[in-house]
Amino acid sequence: MAITALQVLERTLRVTWDDGGAEEFHHLWLRDHGVAAGDLHADTRERVVDFHALQPDLRPLEAELEGEETIRVVWSDRRETRHDGGWLRAHTYAPGRGTGLGSAREPWRAEMVEHLPFFDYREVVESEAIQLRFLRGLVRDGFSLLTGAPSAEGEVERLAGHLGYLREICFGRLRDIRVEPSAYNIAFTDDVVKPHTDLANYAWPPGVQFLHCLVQEASGGETRLVDGLAAANDLRAEDREAFDALTRVEVEFQISNRDYDVRAASPILVAGPEGEFKMIRFSNQARRSFVCHPDLVEPFYRGYRRLSELLNDAGNQVHFRLAPGQILAMDNHRVLHARDAFNASSGRRHLQIGSMEMDVVMSRIRLLERKLNDRDTRTA
Structure with a gap:
């Protein structure tokens, strides 16, 4: 699903899709669910960075689209993460929405x-x-x-x-x-x-x-x-x-x-x-x-x-x-x-x-x- 707009707000990143739907994702949630270099074990792909090591006041310095479905974010700790728009749409935590069973x-x-x-x-x-x-x-x-x-x-x-x-x-x-x-x-x-x-x-x-x-x-x-x-x-x-x-x-x-x-x-x-x-x-x-x-x-x-x-x-x-x-x-x-x-x-x-x-x-x-x-x- 294509993304048409991004808006960095005080506490969230607002994402708008081509069907007119829009969701907001808290900065810390987005960083926690993104993968920066060194976040995962090279072989097992398990997390190796403790959550408490992330800055509690992380915020995006940059947020831009790469193509139509990928979001690139540069964070205040100078780390970069990328987020698939389809995955975000499926995993939104807005009230009334859910994933899985x-x-x-x-x-x-x-x-x-x-x-x-x-x-x-x-x-x-x-x-x-x-x-x-x-x-x-x-x-x-x-x-x-x-x-x-x-x-x-x-x-x-x-x-x-x-x-x-x-x-x-x-x-x-x-x-x-x-x-x-x-x-x-x-x-x-x-x-x-x-x-x-x-x-x-x-x-x-x-x-x-x-x-x-x-x-x-x-x-x-x-x-x-x-x-x-x-x-x-x-x-x-x-x-x-x-x-x-x-x-x-x-x-x-x-x-x-x-x-x-x-x-x-x-x-x-x-x-x-x-x-x-x-x-x-x-x-x-x-x-x-x-x-x-x-x-x-x-x-x-x-x-x-x-x-x-x-x-x-x-x-x-x-x-x-x-x-x-x-x-x-x-x-x-x-x-x-x-x-x-x-x-x-x-x-x-x-x-x-x-x-x-x-x-x-x-x-x-x-x-x-x-x-x-x-x-x-x-x-x-």
Whole structure:
């Protein structure tokens, strides 16, 4: 994107682009994000200059354009930096703008069922371009669906090998979801499972869950998904005090059996500095106690009640039946999943689930973008 004008102000550099947009960048931020000779290690490209070594009152002595997209700045410490206009536009920190995962997310409701993001398993494995579309869809919508996968145990791990690697948790690398006689978790029964994020009992729950349908013979057992981003946005708009309480009160979550007892305390919602959605941790079945300031108790319960209503509202959910050979990939920090009750005596139902970090997905997206020269600044 071409730059048409530069203006050095008292504390900022104002940059104007050819589409009429303009942003201001603080001098110190601009210097911190520029590269002068000696700032980076010659081989590793890591920073070698401590931030405290920069003069706190740095200001531009000169700021000029080199071509249409590069800014050259000479600073008061006589160092020079160069800045790419496209990078600056993508990384502006002005209110309402964002970069990375947050800016790529698009909220949805029940109407999403009309255009579910299906991808062919073989094409995702064999085509890097289609794999990139699949992963971008996972980031944008919070879930993607693969069809035509082999109905074989361990296929989730083989898929993960094409994307990165799985995360080991207390259940192992893969977890079988089927009815078990001595169930210690509702997922191993044929009862309804309400909307939840997985492994809320971990200090950092896995960012991505892969759910592979191997056998689906029983009547019932349909899958439901709901967008935690949309629900949190609704709550924030309706009752900011209640929303804020859910970001401040730490709730304990626990999953345990005879072999392990994993628990962690965290707010239900994680928000950014402007109140923007970052993450939801919601599992009513694994929720335990909390302790907080007395003034937060009532706003917390008001917020939790309303959030639970929004997440369980059919108008906010997509509803479909997973078929053998389908793999559902979910952003576990955003999208909640649920299961209708089913009749275990009517047939078998067997799924396998594996966990991955969203960091792995984002890394794969960036590598594919570089290789294919297919840049999407929202996932930069």
